Amino acid sequence: MRIIAHLDMDAFFAAVEERDHPGLKGLPIVVGADPAGGRGRGVVSTANYAARKYGIHSALPISTAWRLAERAKARGEPETVFLGVNYRRYREVSERIMALVRRRSPLVEEAGIDEVYFDLSFASSFEKAAEICRELKKEIRERENLTASVGLAPNKLVAKIASDFRKPDGLTVVTPEEAEAFLEPLAVRKIPGIGPKTENRLAKEGIRLVRDLKRFSREELQLRFGKWGPELYDRLRGRHEAPLQEEYEPKSVGEQETFGEDTGDLNLIFETLLGMCGGVWKRMRSEGFLTFRTVVVTVRFADFDTHSRSHTLAAATGSFDRLRFTAMKLLMPFLDRRENPRRKLLRLIGVRVEKLEK
Ligand SMILES: [Mg+2]
Numbered sequence: 001m002r003i004i005a006h007l008d009m010d011a012f013f014a015a016v017e018e019r020d021h022p023g024l025k026g027l028p029i030v031v032g033a034d035p036a037g038g039r040g041r042g043v044v045s046t047a048n049y050a051a052r053k054y055g056i057h058s059a060l061p062i063s064t065a066w067r068l069a070e071r072a073k074a075r076g077e078p079e080t081v082f083l084g085v086n087y088r089r090y091r092e093v094s095e096r097i098m099a100l101v102r103r104r105s106p107l108v109e110e111a112g113i114d115e116v117y118f119d120l121s122f123a124s125s126f127e128k129a130a131e132i133c134r135e136l137k138k139e140i141r142e143r144e145n146l147t148a149s150v151g152l153a154p155n156k157l158v159a160k161i162a163s164d165f166r167k168p169d170g171l172t173v174v175t176p177e178e179a180e181a182f183l184e185p186l187a188v189r190k191i192p193g194i195g196p197k198t199e200n201r202l203a204k205e206g207i208r209l210v211r212d213l214k215r216f217s218r219e220e221l222q223l224r225f226g227k228w229g230p231e232l233y234d235r236l237r238g239r240h241e242a243p244l245q246e247e248y249e250p251k252s253v254g255e256q257e258t259f260g261e262d263t264g265d266l267n268l269i270f271e272t273l274l275g276m277c278g279g280v281w282k283r284m285r286s287e288g289f290l291t292f293r294t295v296v297v298t299v300r301f302a303d304f305d306t307h308s309r310s311h312t313l314a315a316a317t318g319s320f321d322r323l324r325f326t327a328m329k330l331l332m333p334f335l336d337r338r339e340n341p342r343r344k345l346l347r348l349i350g351v352r353v354e355k356l357e358k
Pocket residue numbers: 008009010011012114115
């Protein structure tokens with residue numbers, strides 16, 4: 001029997017800041033771009049739970065977060081603290097937490113700076129595995145003064161959904177017998193792979209819950225979703241065999257940049273893109289990677305409509321010129337009628353390389 005845990009730190013960046021600055025205790029905290037008095041142009045990285053009560057959440061434009069904070073203040077609620085991202089600090093804390101996890105499991109997959117999968121099959125019962133997780137949570141609280149939420153399930157898919165089920169400081173156990181019923185009443189969006197666009201499309205047909213989508217046969221899902229349909233069919237039923245990947249390597253290196261103001265200035269756009277290609281290429285090399293195969297370009301228009309386009313080369317290459325050329329080619333359609341018929345201005349562009357090898 002497989003027993004997989006997924007641990008997710010609660011509001012990680014904001015929680016570290018709150019802990020490190022006792023004066024901020026209990027206040028709404030937003031970690032992210034500089035709000036610049038409401039004119040800031042980046043996004044929120046993390047909001048703590050007090051700030052979430054104001055409607056502020058990660059990936060929200062920082063200017064919107066600022067507005068929500070001002071509105072709360074006008075209602076007489078506590079003032080929100082805006083902080084920059086102190087990545088190095090969070091990395092240190094993360095490393096110590098990962099070490100605590102590694103002490104309890106022989107197979108660990110770090111899925112991000114604040115989340116990790118680990119295999120507890122050796123415990124041979126969900127009760128024993130839950131006990132290990134309770135101890136781990138306690139140790140994280142005592143040593144780091146931070147809380148984590150954990151999901152325990154027969155596979156990564158259900159474990160991840162379970163860790164998100166009760167937050168903060170939660171522990172949700174879903175046994176193999178319970179997995180299918182556990183997913184049924186959840187929103188379809190909770191299934192990894194179903195994004196906001198699919199969610200909207202399904203909602204128009206009245207399909208909101210996993211239960212609703214389960215009415216479709218494997219073949220029907222294949223017709224609707226293509227190759228992904230059969231995989232989705234299994235996911236809706238809590239079936240997922242993906243193994244843990246012990247050797248976590250950054251699978252991609254990327255940069256993105258928000259323009260000082262929305263722009264249609266081709267010179268500026270190309271210059272920015274080339275600069276980012278240089279940065280990405282250097283970082284790829286400095287992290288020990290020699291080649292890439294896939295280039296991804298992201299464009300966000302002034303109205304926040306966001307698109308990514310990728311190209312995978314026939315063979316891996318380490319060529320900077322190849323990166324520049326491919327990124328350019330991917331970006332071009334967004335600057336003319338092909339992908340931008342209404343000539344919208346650009347707010348942000350990003351470049352990423354994937355399929356890296358050492
Ligand atoms: Mg988290």
